[in-house]
Amino acid sequence: MNKPLLASLLGLLPLATCLAQDYYADTRALWLQKAEQCKPVLTLTEKRPQHIVEMVKDTTAFQHYRSAQVAPAACLDTISFGDKKEIILDFGKHLTGHFSFAVRTTGLAADGPLRFRFTFGEVPSEVSVPFDPCPGTLSRAWLQDEVVTVMHVPDTITIPRRLAFRYVKIELLGYSPYYQFNLHDLKCMASTSATALPAPLPDTTSPLIRRIDQVGLNTLKECMQTVYEDGPKRDQRLWIGDLYLEALGNMHSYQQHDLTKRCLYLLAALSDTTGYLLATVIEQPVPRAQDGQFLFEYALLYNVALKDYLEATGDRTTAKDLWPVAKKQLDIVRTNVLPNGLMDYDKVNKAWWVFFDWREGLHKEAAMQGLSVFALRETYQLAQLLGCEKEVADLPALMKKMTKAARKYLYDRTTGFFTGMDNKQISYASQIWMILSGIATPEEGRRALAALPSAPDVCRPGTPYLYHYYIQALIDCGMEQEARQALTDYWGGMVRKGADTFWEAYDPDNDFLSPYYFHPMNSYCHAWSCTPVYFIRKYPDIFQK
Numbered sequence: 001m002n003k004p005l006l007a008s009l010l011g012l013l014p015l016a017t018c019l020a021q022d023y024y025a026d027t028r029a030l031w032l033q034k035a036e037q038c039k040p041v042l043t044l045t046e047k048r049p050q051h052i053v054e055m056v057k058d059t060t061a062f063q064h065y066r067s068a069q070v071a072p073a074a075c076l077d078t079i080s081f082g083d084k085k086e087i088i089l090d091f092g093k094h095l096t097g098h099f100s101f102a103v104r105t106t107g108l109a110a111d112g113p114l115r116f117r118f119t120f121g122e123v124p125s126e127v128s129v130p131f132d133p134c135p136g137t138l139s140r141a142w143l144q145d146e147v148v149t150v151m152h153v154p155d156t157i158t159i160p161r162r163l164a165f166r167y168v169k170i171e172l173l174g175y176s177p178y179y180q181f182n183l184h185d186l187k188c189m190a191s192t193s194a195t196a197l198p199a200p201l202p203d204t205t206s207p208l209i210r211r212i213d214q215v216g217l218n219t220l221k222e223c224m225q226t227v228y229e230d231g232p233k234r235d236q237r238l239w240i241g242d243l244y245l246e247a248l249g250n251m252h253s254y255q256q257h258d259l260t261k262r263c264l265y266l267l268a269a270l271s272d273t274t275g276y277l278l279a280t281v282i283e284q285p286v287p288r289a290q291d292g293q294f295l296f297e298y299a300l301l302y303n304v305a306l307k308d309y310l311e312a313t314g315d316r317t318t319a320k321d322l323w324p325v326a327k328k329q330l331d332i333v334r335t336n337v338l339p340n341g342l343m344d345y346d347k348v349n350k351a352w353w354v355f356f357d358w359r360e361g362l363h364k365e366a367a368m369q370g371l372s373v374f375a376l377r378e379t380y381q382l383a384q385l386l387g388c389e390k391e392v393a394d395l396p397a398l399m400k401k402m403t404k405a406a407r408k409y410l411y412d413r414t415t416g417f418f419t420g421m422d423n424k425q426i427s428y429a430s431q432i433w434m435i436l437s438g439i440a441t442p443e444e445g446r447r448a449l450a451a452l453p454s455a456p457d458v459c460r461p462g463t464p465y466l467y468h469y470y471i472q473a474l475i476d477c478g479m480e481q482e483a484r485q486a487l488t489d490y491w492g493g494m495v496r497k498g499a500d501t502f503w504e505a506y507d508p509d510n511d512f513l514s515p516y517y518f519h520p521m522n523s524y525c526h527a528w529s530c531t532p533v534y535f536i537r538k539y540p541d542i543f544q545k
């Protein structure tokens with residue numbers, strides 16, 4: 001290489017190192033340490049099956065299967081399993097933990113091994129429909145079926161993977177004709193980090209709302225492990241959007257704020273070297289983020305979760321520690337605003353996963369503008385609480401500009417709906433985020449929300465995640481009766497269909513809706529659907545009377 005070229009390349013080196021530098025290089029290790037200090041101890045409780053059941057095909061039941069009791073589970077002790085060959089057990093409620101069973105001969109000594117297939121299900125259809133060929137778009141291994149070979153009888157076996165289930169189907173795949181045996185001592189060591197008992201609801205609360213609250217509490221408890229998991233069956237990991245809603249639920253129920261603190265530190269410690277947050281963290285075998293998983297709204301919602309945490313706990317040390325992270329996330333908005341004040345929808349879509357809901361075909365432009373302003377406002381409040389508003393002095397003007405732009409380009413005064421600039425789809429997501437951001441006035445919000453259910457070709461929510469924001473938008477607009485009705489219709493609908501924990505995806509008109517194109521792959525105990533707990537307890541006048 002010639003000398004002048006080498007010299008000029010060397011001259012660029014400081015710039016290159018600077019570009020490649022890790023944004024939080026000095027604090028990551030400390031943050032990780034703080035996260036580990038808050039790691040909760042799991043409480044283990046032994047749970048036994050309640051009943052032997054059969055799954056009955058019934059087109060009126062959720063996903064066309066319902067369970068029917070056949071006998072008490074205690075009968076299993078006396079059944080010769082070789083005669084049965086297949087059995088389904090119901091543990092009576094959703095559990096997360098390790099499953100074990102024992103095998104013994106009932107007469108002659110065992111002369112050969114046994115083989116079983118165990119299939120664990122959160123809902124009846126999971127132990128009823130064949131898994132293969134698997135059309136799902138996620139790993140087939142999420143489905144909870146395990147083949148176990150027992151080489152020596154008697155023995156006690158624990159299935160290594162942690163499971164989330166209420167039902168377990170046991171099929172006999174291999175046995176010897178020369179001895180008889182049975183299964184006994186089946187149990188699940190159920191785990192959770194939720195230990196505090198939330199206060200009971202007053203007697204004035206309706207039975208349906210009580211039931212919804214209880215199912216919400218179960219959901220949250222199951223997801224509270226050593227992080228806030230999104231679902232104990234799948235993905236068994238921390239996602240910022242789920243954390244935000246779980247923390248809201250926790251604030252009004254278990255109040256175990258250290259778990260929130262742990263998750264906030266973990267996400268910060270494992271963020272990208274650019275300083276932007278990665279949307280999800282996997283704990284095992286060592287905590288790490290999913291590389292390249294940049295999810296637009298989740299990065300910004302982190303700031304909101306941090307602000308809420310500070311307000312709930314008064315823990316300024318943590319909030320100050322993590323303020324640089326919140327401050328950095330603001331650049332996601334700043335670097336993507338067009339001169340006219342609108343978010344550059346196409347540009348963001350190229351660099352980020354823009355989520356909002358799993359509903360296919362949802363146009364997300366208005367929601368993106370709304371969430372951006374919402375996040376700026378909440379972050380500005382966080383700055384004010386910490387006395388750091390000078391560091392983000394540009395925010396008030398930016399919010400104003402973006403609000404003005406949204407009202408100019410995205411609002412149709414004739415129809416009363418917010419839509420995209422060119423794409424005129426009317427969606428719940430667009431109205432919701434325009435309301436939560438304060439871009440829509442309460443009157444405009446009320447008009448839009450009242451007209452939504454019967455709007456032509458309206459794009460409805462497909463998940464309890466977006467439905468959460470819908471309820472909040474109704475409340476923020478003062479539509480209290482509508483909020484109560486919507487909550488009892490939607491989450492009550494899951495209860496009526498047999499939910500003992502709330503689901504990841506739910507469309508009242510389509511029980512088979514699956515973001516992964518295979519309904520057994522859905523999670524049926526999903527963090528983001530626990531939020532009735534928050535609404536019911538935060539707004540007693542609406543939900544407890």
Ligand code: RAM
Binds near residue numbers: 240504528
């Ligand atoms: C799914 C997970 C999680 C959610 C993301 C966006 O994969 O279930 O709950 O936050 O999507």
